[in-house]
Amino acid sequence: MKFYSTQNKVTEAPLHQVVFRSLAPDGGLYLPNTIPALGSGFFAKLESMPLPELATEVLWPYLSDDLSRTEVEDICAEAFNFDVPLIEVDKNKFVLELFLGPSGAFKDFGARFMARLMAAVKKDDNPVDILVATSGDTGGAVAMGFFNTPGIRVTILYPKGKVSKLQEQQLTTNGANIRALEVDGTFDDCQTLVKQAFADLELNQKLYLSSANSINLARLLPQSLYYYHAAAYLGVGNAATFVVPSGNFGNLCAGLIAQQSGLQVKGFVAANNANNVVHRYLQTQRYEPLPTKETVSNAMDVGKPSNWERITKLFNYDYATIAQHIQGYTATDTDTLQTIEQVNQKYDYVMCPHTAVGWLAAEALHPQANHPVVVLGTAHPAKFLPVLPPNAAKAVVLPSSFKMLEGKEKHATPMSTIYGDFKNWLLNR
Ligand SMILES: *Cc1c(COP(=O)(O)O)cnc(C)c1O
Numbered sequence: 001m002k003f004y005s006t007q008n009k010v011t012e013a014p015l016h017q018v019v020f021r022s023l024a025p026d027g028g029l030y031l032p033n034t035i036p037a038l039g040s041g042f043f044a045k046l047e048s049m050p051l052p053e054l055a056t057e058v059l060w061p062y063l064s065d066d067l068s069r070t071e072v073e074d075i076c077a078e079a080f081n082f083d084v085p086l087i088e089v090d091k092n093k094f095v096l097e098l099f100l101g102p103s104g105a106f107k108d109f110g111a112r113f114m115a116r117l118m119a120a121v122k123k124d125d126n127p128v129d130i131l132v133a134t135s136g137d138t139g140g141a142v143a144m145g146f147f148n149t150p151g152i153r154v155t156i157l158y159p160k161g162k163v164s165k166l167q168e169q170q171l172t173t174n175g176a177n178i179r180a181l182e183v184d185g186t187f188d189d190c191q192t193l194v195k196q197a198f199a200d201l202e203l204n205q206k207l208y209l210s211s212a213n214s215i216n217l218a219r220l221l222p223q224s225l226y227y228y229h230a231a232a233y234l235g236v237g238n239a240a241t242f243v244v245p246s247g248n249f250g251n252l253c254a255g256l257i258a259q260q261s262g263l264q265v266k267g268f269v270a271a272n273n274a275n276n277v278v279h280r281y282l283q284t285q286r287y288e289p290l291p292t293k294e295t296v297s298n299a300m301d302v303g304k305p306s307n308w309e310r311i312t313k314l315f316n317y318d319y320a321t322i323a324q325h326i327q328g329y330t331a332t333d334t335d336t337l338q339t340i341e342q343v344n345q346k347y348d349y350v351m352c353p354h355t356a357v358g359w360l361a362a363e364a365l366h367p368q369a370n371h372p373v374v375v376l377g378t379a380h381p382a383k384f385l386p387v388l389p390p391n392a393a394k395a396v397v398l399p400s401s402f403k404m405l406e407g408k409e410k411h412a413t414p415m416s417t418i419y420g421d422f423k424n425w426l427l428n429r
Helices: 015-021 040-046 051-063 069-079 107-121 137-146 165-172 187-199 201-206 217-234 250-260 277-284 308-314 319-325 333-347 353-365 381-387 390-395 400-405 419-427
Strands: 003-005 030-032 086-090 093-097 128-133 152-159 178-183 208-210 240-245 265-272 326-330 373-377 413-415
Touching: 003 015, 015 107, 015 217, 030 217, 030 308, 040 217, 051 069, 051 217, 069 107, 086 217, 086 333, 093 217, 093 353, 107 137, 107 152, 107 217, 128 137, 128 187, 137 152, 137 165, 137 178, 152 165, 152 187, 165 178, 165 381, 165 400, 178 187, 187 201, 187 419, 201 419, 217 240, 217 250, 217 373, 240 250, 240 353, 250 265, 250 308, 265 277, 265 353, 277 326, 319 326, 326 353, 333 353, 333 390, 353 373, 353 381, 413 419
Parallel strands: 093 373, 128 152, 128 208, 152 178, 178 413, 240 265, 240 373, 265 326
Antiparallel strands: 003 030, 086 093
């Protein structure tokens, strides 16, 4: 498979370029030249396929030019080694729990796959240095996903005092090939340092720098797996509406790719918090990004979602087709927190604020559903204890992977916001 850029100037990019360069040289985002059609043979056996096998079948067409079937099987077996249960919380209303991986969020799918794919398509023995600036969540999935990946070293920059205790533990207790820099500044400062490093010719001659950010196609493709996995639970002909709590719109984009590959889907709901550029677009046909607003579902606080460019491209920029496939919804913080409390009381089920935004959308748009409505459960509620309503917070059972972090020693190097300090540190380790 070759890949093209949404800006159209790049049309035949090979896999390793897509994986190691994230952004196309023309500034666009990569998409596969064709979306592979999964045949009736695949759907006939879908219901009995374990996740790693399903993953191999779905991802193989994208990787078969570059990797052997056995390599892809091994990558998938290692990357997708956790449960993904579908919970029927209310009649015909399900939560697909995507958060039982090591970092407790669906980003484990993308990060774990990407780490192993990078190691497999690396052309030479030179070590790769991945630089990641994080405001909290993505960094944890990347740090844990790349832990012990051969030939790849990861440097995470996070703002001192501005990530939660659990997030800090996920970033700083790995050791081995994962290094954490505690930057005396904001997330923007962290991001500026990383951008300066990528633009520094001298540094790029000495180190092979790469990124692991959310626009990388290698993080997006494995996110389509769980749409098939849900269909495997429900029965292939029992098409569902998928409600996707959305920020950067990678998750929804992956669902659309699954649909274009042949999965029967009733429809998609893009569930937004106050950062609702897409919902407003669906209502008005006008796409007007606004500055980011802070909400309780902070992993969805994105004013200008990067994957929207991919989604519009997949639909040939046709508003009518987009609106036919995607419904929009906007949830306020007050309603989100109230929903967490009500769902806990009524069904004895605690959801994180992002999942709750999806649940609200499901109840508003499909109140008496006579077909399955699947809300993507994007994060474990234990990651968001400080913002949960008190009763819901009390009912959360901490996963053992979180408890294990408790006793581990923090390893983080203090770093200033001065680029020269960061560069010297990179060159001398
Ligand atoms: C990243 C994230 C989202 C948003 O997903 P996108 O693919 O960026 O739309 C939602 N919930 C949680 C918990 C996340 O970490």
